[in-house]
Amino acid sequence: MGVLADAMLAAGGHVIGVIPHALVARELAHRGVPDLRVVASMHERKALMADLADGFIAMPGGFGTFEELCEAITWTQLGLQRKRCGLLNVAGFFDPLLQLFAHAAAQGFIKPANLTMVSSHRAPGPLLDQVLMPLGATEPKWLDAADT
Numbered sequence: 001m002g003v004l005a006d007a008m009l010a011a012g013g014h015v016i017g018v019i020p021h022a023l024v025a026r027e028l029a030h031r032g033v034p035d036l037r038v039v040a041s042m043h044e045r046k047a048l049m050a051d052l053a054d055g056f057i058a059m060p061g062g063f064g065t066f067e068e069l070c071e072a073i074t075w076t077q078l079g080l081q082r083k084r085c086g087l088l089n090v091a092g093f094f095d096p097l098l099q100l101f102a103h104a105a106a107q108g109f110i111k112p113a114n115l116t117m118v119s120s121h122r123a124p125g126p127l128l129d130q131v132l133m134p135l136g137a138t139e140p141k142w143l144d145a146a147d148t
Helices: 002-010 020-025 040-054 061-075 093-104 114-115 124-131
Strands: 016-020 035-039 056-058 085-088 120-121
Touching: 016 020, 020 035, 035 040, 035 120, 040 061, 056 061, 056 124, 061 085, 061 114, 061 124, 085 124, 093 114, 093 120, 114 120
Parallel strands: 016 035, 056 085, 085 120
Antiparallel strands: none
């Protein structure tokens, strides 16, 4: 994340950092980000990032990446937000995950229409275009944002 922040700042872009206090205390905060927002918890971090975001893009990563991606997808599936999620599928990194999503849909655990909430591309430009496209109709939602 720091490399991306540095590249964006070097190009004159605006970066918003969101980090829990516990990680700041461990000196893991990027001190070069002028808009660094320190929150109390990881849950508060994800909620603030969701409020700030127009969509979500996951890059190759580990458990934290998978957890945040699946939570963002779930929030859209439940109707808590109307934001796409994208996978920057560098060198096919996310191919097994996409196959798992397709398998879960084939087995009836994911509604096939909800697979459209997740975009994938190997290049950042086309992926960004996909993620910023409005979502089409999805299966009826289980919750309204007012219910949460």
